[in-house]
Structure formats: structure tokens, C-alpha cells
Amino acid sequence: MKLNLATRIFAAVLSTAVVVAVAMGVGAHVNLNRDFLGYLNEQAVNRLDLAVPSVTAGYRQHGSWDFLRERPELWYRLLRPLPDDQRVPLAERPPATPTSAELTGASRRFTLLDADRRRIVGFASPASDAVERGIVIDGLTVGWLVLTPIESASSGAEKRFADAQARTGWLVGGAAVLLAAAVALWASRRLLRPVRHVAEATHRLAAGHYDTRVPERAVDDEIGRLAHDFNQLAWTLQRNEEMRREFMADVSHELRTPLGVLHGEIEALEDGVRKLDEQALRSLKSEVGTLHKLVDDLYELSLADVGALSYRKAELDLRDIIDDTVGAFGERLRSSGLALQMELPPGPLPAFGDARRLRQLFANLFENSCRYTEAGGALRLQARREGRQMLIDLHDSAPGVRDEQLPRLFERFFRAEPSRSRRGGGAGLGLSICERIVQAHEGRIEARHSPLGGLWLRVELPALG
Ligand SMILES: Nc1ncnc2c1ncn2[C@@H]1O[C@H](COP(=O)(O)OP(=O)(O)OP(=O)(O)O)[C@@H](O)[C@H]1O
Numbered sequence: 001m002k003l004n005l006a007t008r009i010f011a012a013v014l015s016t017a018v019v020v021a022v023a024m025g026v027g028a029h030v031n032l033n034r035d036f037l038g039y040l041n042e043q044a045v046n047r048l049d050l051a052v053p054s055v056t057a058g059y060r061q062h063g064s065w066d067f068l069r070e071r072p073e074l075w076y077r078l079l080r081p082l083p084d085d086q087r088v089p090l091a092e093r094p095p096a097t098p099t100s101a102e103l104t105g106a107s108r109r110f111t112l113l114d115a116d117r118r119r120i121v122g123f124a125s126p127a128s129d130a131v132e133r134g135i136v137i138d139g140l141t142v143g144w145l146v147l148t149p150i151e152s153a154s155s156g157a158e159k160r161f162a163d164a165q166a167r168t169g170w171l172v173g174g175a176a177v178l179l180a181a182a183v184a185l186w187a188s189r190r191l192l193r194p195v196r197h198v199a200e201a202t203h204r205l206a207a208g209h210y211d212t213r214v215p216e217r218a219v220d221d222e223i224g225r226l227a228h229d230f231n232q233l234a235w236t237l238q239r240n241e242e243m244r245r246e247f248m249a250d251v252s253h254e255l256r257t258p259l260g261v262l263h264g265e266i267e268a269l270e271d272g273v274r275k276l277d278e279q280a281l282r283s284l285k286s287e288v289g290t291l292h293k294l295v296d297d298l299y300e301l302s303l304a305d306v307g308a309l310s311y312r313k314a315e316l317d318l319r320d321i322i323d324d325t326v327g328a329f330g331e332r333l334r335s336s337g338l339a340l341q342m343e344l345p346p347g348p349l350p351a352f353g354d355a356r357r358l359r360q361l362f363a364n365l366f367e368n369s370c371r372y373t374e375a376g377g378a379l380r381l382q383a384r385r386e387g388r389q390m391l392i393d394l395h396d397s398a399p400g401v402r403d404e405q406l407p408r409l410f411e412r413f414f415r416a417e418p419s420r421s422r423r424g425g426g427a428g429l430g431l432s433i434c435e436r437i438v439q440a441h442e443g444r445i446e447a448r449h450s451p452l453g454g455l456w457l458r459v460e461l462p463a464l465g
């Protein structure tokens with residue numbers, strides 16, 4: 001049988017209440033039998049001891065038990081404690097003030113036996129474990145006063161008391177069970193409602209409805225946090241799904257553009273619209289080159305995503321890498337009319353990394369600066385060691401990017417000016433790759449506005465030594 005949470009909570013609270021009520025009942029019963037009946041019996045024994053002198057005096061007065069055999073109604077009068085004047089005849093004795101033992105009806109359980117242990121008067125069937133007191137006259141036992149103890153609350157006051165106890169017990173127990181039922185019902189309704197919401201929403205989320213949200217509660221308890229975390233999870237899934245779609249759309253778009261151009265050019269060559277000369281070949285090669293780079297970059301990023309991009313790290317001097325990059329871009333910079341300022345400290349810049357990847361990093365950054373800096377501008381490269389970090393800053397002059405674009409530069413396919421960059425051929429993957437390379441070196445990369453008017457990219461890499 002499948003029980004839902006509400007039913008289980010209900011059953012748990014209810015059974016606890018029932019167990020407590022039963023335990024209370026049993027406890028009260030045991031208490032009554034052991035302590036309360038014990039008390040009554042103790043009182044009765046006291047009463048028995050009190051009755052012995054008056055019964056002895058009764059015998060002494062009459063010389064035998066015959067007076068009781070003839071007039072049994074004198075029995076209770078005889079049991080009363082002896083008044084100060086012992087000579088007052090039995091029949092004339094005033095009724096004594098009832099003692100507490102009298103109120104519990106102790107004397108009704110007294111039996112008088114003669115010297116041969118035959119019953120004369122009193123309680124009809126004395127028990128075998130009865131408490132006995134001998135009635136001794138001049139050293140001779142003339143009879144026995146016997147008390148039958150109460151074994152269970154079965155008669156008179158004890159019974160009434162026990163019944164009242166049981167009634168109260170049932171009432172309290174019943175009220176506790178009802179209260180427990182009400183609490184369990186409330187708990188299952190009120191407390192579990194948000195849990196049910198989350199469960200239903202999870203179901204919808206699992207079915208791919210990423211726009212599912214649950215109402216968040218003002219109370220910051222476990223359920224409130226659960227709802228909050230659920231919404232966070234749903235939001236993340238929704239965002240990831242959107243990003244996946246955007247990425248697919250971007251990839252196909254980026255691949256289609258150069259493919260389309262290629263296709264058009266080849267068709268023009270086929271139809272004889274264009275001549276197959278050196279210029280046409282160069283144009284074809286450039287389009288193929290763009291495609292090649294795009295596919296390479298995508299491949300590299302996907303490898304980085306699955307953690308399969310291999311790094312061969314070794315001790316190296318960042319100065320060598322910077323020199324190599326500057327050498328490779330020298331001609332580009334000159335032809336773009338960009339002035340390069342280098343501010344490097346004297347001596348080597350030791351670091352631990354993959355020289356090939358770091359070269360790729362600097363090449364991407366230099367490529368961007370060449371591409372996105374107006375002719376006649378400047379580039380400034382600074383490197384210095386700060387504590388355990390190696391800081392490399394690359395500034396360039398205008399144009400820069402807008403404030404809100406700064407944090408987005410490292411997103412895949414992000415371009416500050418899509419139309420402008422298209423002509424330059426960038427797909428918006430370069431800085432994503434740079435970020436991956438820096439992260440693989442346990443460093444950080446940040447984009448800021450440069451005092452030169454363009455972009456400032458700061459790379460932090462852990463220094464060696
Ligand atoms: N030095 C810079 N100055 C101004 N804008 C820049 C600079 N570097 C990058 N950007 C902006 O950031 C965008 C993202 O750069 P990123 O290197 O990631 O891609 P891309 O250069 O467009 O293409 P790819 O590098 O994949 O060929 C660029 O399109 C450009 O708009």
C-alpha cells in the first residue's frame with residue numbers, strides 16, 4: 001500500500017497519542033492498585049490495631065462471644081475505638097468520630113473468629129493472606145480479629161474512585177487523540193502544501209517545462225529554502241537551455257555565412273561569371289581559412305568543456321612568450337598604424353604553464369587589439385610581479401566597449417558590434433578561449449575600460465618562485 005506523506009505524519013502523531021494515552025491509563029491503573037490500595041490497606045491495619053482493645057474489652061465484659069452471636073448488629077459498635085470510660089455498656093456508646101480508615105470502609109472487611117478459628121461475625125469470607133490479631137485475655141487467645149486486604153478496586157469507595165479515575169483517563173486520552181488528529185490534519189494540510197507544490201513543480205520541470213516556478217514563502221525555514229532553491233534550479237535550467245539554443249543558432253549561423261560566400265563564389269566560377277585567377281583563389285582560401293578557424297575554435301572550446309583540452313605545463317619565461325607575440329604582430333601593428341609601448345621589468349618573468357597555450361592567449365589578445373583599435377592608436381603592454389601573482393595588462397586606445405558589455409565579452413559568440421566585427425571576420429569566440437586558457441593556469445582574466453580610451457585586459461597568472 002502506498003501511503004502519502006500526510007497520511008504517514010497523521011498516522012505517526014495519532015499512534016504516538018494513542019500510545020501515550022494507553023501508557024497513562026496503565027500507569028494510573030498500576031498506581032491505583034499498588035500505591036493507592038496499599039495505602040488503604042495500611043490504613044485498615046491501623047484501624048485493626050485500634051479495634052483490638054475494644055474487641056478485647058467487649059469479650060471481657062461479656063465473658064464470651066455469645067453476645068455477638070445473638071446480636072450481630074453490635075459488631076460495628078464494638079469495633080469503634082475504646083472510649084475513655086471503658087465501663088460504658090456497648091449499646092450506650094456514642095457513635096465515634098469516623099476516622100479516615102472508617103471512611104474507606106476498612107471495618108467492613110474485619111472478621112471475628114473464635115479460638116477455634118470459626119467465624120462469629122463480620123466479613124463473610126476472610127482471605128487466606130489476611131492480617132490477623134489475636135484477642136488475648138489473661139494469656140489465653142480467645143479469638144482472632146482478621147482483616148481481608150483489598151486486592152482490587154471492586155467495591156464501594158474504591159470502586160467509585162477507580163471508576164472516576166478510568167473516566168478521567170478515557171476523557172484525557174480521548175481528548176489527546178482528538179487533539180493529535182487535529183494537529184496531524186493541520187500539519188499535513190498546512191505544512192505539506194508547499195512540499196506538494198514543489199513535488200508537482202519538479203514533475204513539470206522534469207517533463208521539460210523550464211518556466212515552472214513555485215510560490216516562495218516569506219518564512220525562511222527549510223520549506224522556504226526548498227522553494228527558493230527549486231526556483232533557482234529551474235532558472236538555471238531555463239538559462240542553460242536558452243544558452244544551448246542560442247549556441248546552436250550561433251554555430252549554425254557562423255558556419256552558414258562563410259559557406260554561403262564560398263558556395264556563391266564557386267558557382268560564379270562555374271558559370272564563368274568570374275574568372276579562376278589568383279585573386280579568386282585567394283578569396284576562396286580566405287573563406288576556407290575563416291571556416292577552418294571557426295571550426296578549430298569550436299572544437300577547442302568543446303574540448304575545454306569536457307575537460308579534455310591537454311596542457312603540457314613547464315617552467316617558462318613569460319618575457320619569451322611576449323617577445324614572440326610582439327615579433328609575430330610587428331608587421332600588423334605597423335601597417336595598422338598602431339604604436340606599441342612595452343613596460344616590462346628587467347629580468348625574466350618566471351611562470352609555470354603551457355607555452356603553446358599562453359602564446360595562443362597573447363595572440364588572441366593582440367589580434368583583438370589590432371582588429372578593434374582605430375588606426376593611429378596605441379597599445380600598451382605592462383607586466384609585473386605582485387606577491388604571488390604575475391600581472392599582465394594590455395591596454396589599447398579607442399574604441400572601447402560599453403559598460404554593460406564588459407562582463408559579457410567572455411561569453412561565446414558575443415560581439416560588441418556584431419555588424420562591424422563581421423567584416424573583420426571575428427565569431428566572438430576568441431575571448432572565451434582566452435578565459436579557458438587562463439583558468440586552466442589557475443589564473444584570472446578581467447576586462448576594464450582603459451585610460452587610453454579602449455579596452456584594458458588584465459591577465460593574472462600564478463608566479464613561480
Ligand atoms: N581590444 C578590444 N577593443 C575593443 N573591443 C574589443 C577588443 N577586444 C574584443 N573586443 C570586443 O569583444 C568582442 C569579443 O571578442 P572575441 O575575441 O571574443 O571575439 P571576436 O574577436 O569577435 O572573434 P574571434 O576572436 O573568435 O575571431 C569583439 O567582437 C569586440 O567587439
Ligand SMILES: [Mg+2]
Pocket residue numbers: 364367368426429430431
Ligand atoms: Mg578575437
